[in-house]
Amino acid sequence: MRVVVIGGTGHIGTYLVPRLVEAGHQVTCVCRQQRNPYHPNEAWKQVQLVSLDRSQLEQQGKFGQAIADLNPQVVIDLICFQIDSARQLVSALQGRLDHFLHCGTMWVHGHSVEVPTDETQPRHPFGDYGIQKAAIEDFLLREIDQRSLPTTVLHPGHIVGPGWLPINPAGNLNPAVFAQLEQGQEVLLPNLGMETLHHVHADDVALGFMQALTHREQAVGECFHIVSAKALTLRGYAESLATWYGQPAKLRFVPWEEFRQQVSAQDAHLTWDHIAHSPNGSIEKARRLLDYQPRYSSLEAIQQALSWLKNHSV
Template sequence: MSRVVVVGATGHIGSYLIPRLVRAGHEVTALSRGTREPYHHAPEWSRVERVTVDREAEDAAGTFGSRVAALEPDVVVDLVCFTAESAAQLVEALRHSRPLLLHCGTIWVHGPVARVPVTEDEPRNPVGDYGIGKAAIEELLHRETRSGGVPSVVLHPGHISGPGWPVITPAGNLDPGVWRALALGAPLPLPDLGLGVLHHVHADDVAQAFERALTRPAAIGSSFHVVAEQAMTLRGLAQGVAGWFGREPVLELLDWPTFVSRVGAEHAGATREHVSRSISAGIERARTLLGFAPRYTALEALREALEWLVANGQVDLESSNL
């Protein structure tokens, strides 16, 4: 049994990971801002120590790393670190005791790729603050591990999906109207012939990978993609979702200026962020070293998400049957 501290414990991944760790016999301390409960309630949470902490404020004060180190963890699972400065503060505080540090990255460390499926060894070419920040953290952690400091493992999820929150739609954005169009047989605008690629993953499959990494010494010093078995194109996802309602999708394949005018700048911007990368990430390393075996396909992860969105009044599908 290990003493495990999970930072960002009530978010997408932590909501599934915490019960897994408790069932595996670990002693778990859950750190979060305390602004919400986990997305999914489970009896295992009654056996977890809950600690409320504002990481951003404590990072600014220089106290967050020492707060984590004072808990004397064997393992730290960091699900909400977004800058190299924040990671460096935590690493510095943990260097004396050297617990295993598991970090949540993103497949967006790759940026637009030249070969697919992309492997973890491809040179990093991130674009945008999020991917650039995560790539800098990955480099910092691997350098620390190679130098004999804090041992670390970096896991790179795709587009995290599941019940409890809005997820990336088959149009590559968060527009709830996409689900409605596919359910009711209305026209769905898509750019680039609908051939942009998305690589979803269910949050519980990400949690599975973190749980496995905790007990795989051979994984230390490496990065791993954590995604569904296959990526899918926008039009493939649209066809799959429409099929749940006994329909074929009615696709309007548009050039970018027309697409922007149809869906609006906000949704079009999110779509461009995703399809400009079109990452299809390989998971052979995670299979081999972690024993990672995703339970959900991309479509299965989206179906669970949509069922929750409909049941909770966030998507209105009128008379369609899901």
């Protein structure tokens, strides 16, 4: 198949593009600039790289047609964040593709009602990112005739892997939290530390896209959670990492308002966003229809990322 991957040199594309090449597909990677993927792979030598500035072309009303001009049979869009972007792309691709795959997010659910959350639960998105992604999903799966654009939407959790910093047990990106756990120092957690995070290795997300392509008949017109088998509580995450570091977990739990006052504004903002969502997704639908079998647990994916960062002195 002729496959165009939009945003193919990022976290997911680093693993997805080589998988596509190895499966025998003819792959074109569209990105804004000719940046290297996070990890080298010989498969990239067989990939056509096309540099397109999506924002600029969308302002000119030309991005969708630019993708259509590449004559794909399959388009995988990893970087669509606004409903208007989705509408422009779809208008140019309807009636021309065998399969269109969109990367969504677990954030479309907003807060959970029952956990683990499955794909049938009502959406309560909040925050611009979740609201826009939910609108895109609704547009792609409910407004578009699937005969004119066979579509699948995949919803990853917190993507993690070698090359970048994971969301930490406090629900933000401050690397000091990992250092404190490694050194046996006290770590501050909000509330009782029972909110959840749901990490997924980037290669398992790539696997999800591959399985959706392989099981096209079951995938078209559907959305799927693509996460690890189980979410982590903040407390369980911190305790497990401390054990991995060979240290006792010294955790102090404080009410949200006290936590917010003791960390930076940026850390507080990220923590609140993560604990307010507390994603905990079921992968039973993906297992049943796509034979999706993630290789990594959340903790294994996180540990691999942390080991890479330490070995590369990042």
